[in-house]
Amino acid sequence: MxxxxxxxxxxxxxxxxxxxxxxxxxxxxxxxxxxxxxxxxxxxxxxxxxxxxxxxxxxxxxxxxxxxxxxxxxxxxxxxxxxxxxMDEDTAEAFEIYSNHINSWPSNGYELEDQLECFRENYRGYFGGAMKDAKLDYAYQYVEDAGMLFGAPAALERYFDYESFARDLFLDGHSEYGGHIFIDY
Incomplete structure (x- = not known):
């Protein structure tokens, strides 16, 4: 393009x-x-x-x-x-989504620099793509990055319910728009 x-x-x-x-x-x-x-x-x-x-x-x-x-x-x-x-194309798209759907900018009264700072703090990345479940992909990464199962026996790790964990993440505190993940607090 x-x-x-x-x-x-x-x-x-x-x-x-x-x-x-x-x-x-x-x-x-x-x-x-x-x-x-x-x-x-x-x-x-x-x-x-x-x-x-x-x-x-x-x-x-x-x-x-x-x-x-x-x-x-x-x-x-x-x-x-x-x-x-x-910005790269994905980040620019995410900033537009954040400004339009999450933080209601510019009507929220923030200066552009403040809006960009909030965006950088709340944007978690793009987890979409063909045939992917962005929320589930994010949940896997979240669990790994947080070390939630660190030290747990491998047999126990297999029983962790990532689907339910992803659902709960997005019921309280996370949003997904077109594969872009944001925290809402």
Whole structure:
């Protein structure tokens, strides 16, 4: 996948044109801009044929819904894009999941650095994949990393119920989204 396919983009029209039956607009690649001010300035310049254009974001790609709506792009969006550009694809996906489903960012009021720190503390990794049970795989690793069966006779280890242990982990304190595992406290 090339960078163009992952670039955050917005198709920008105006409410005035939309109300007159036109979807006229332009795709803007946000990676061409350093900040929201420069981006909006270009949008208004493109729609300079209207007296007072009211921008309408009619479509977008590679932008999480918690950062955009039909009429606004969150001011923190460019810092978010910069932060995820430094992550590998799985980590960036996990950060989006964490921000959207677990920690409700940016509406939780955290600064981006605080959100990233919480994410790093709570993300346990990707345990998914074809034909895998992420929760069960995580339970096996959890038991091994914690040394829970260290020193137990091999005969006893065979009777440890990993499925039940995994179920209990995810009933209280752990979450799984698409193979990504998080602790919830």
């Amino acid at each position: 090339n960078d163009f396919e992952k670039a955050p983009r917005i198709y920008v029209g105006t409410y005035g044109q939309y109300n007159n039956g036109s979807l006229f607009g332009k795709w803007f690649d946000l990676s061409d801009y350093e900040n929201l001010k420069d981006y909006l300035q270009d949008c208004f310049e493109f729609h300079r044929n209207e007296l007072d254009p009211e921008l309408m974001f009619q479509d977008w790609e590679n932008i999480p819904d918690f950062l955009i709506s039909e009429c606004s792009l969150h001011q923190i969006a460019f810092a978010y894009f910069e932060a995820i550009s430094e």
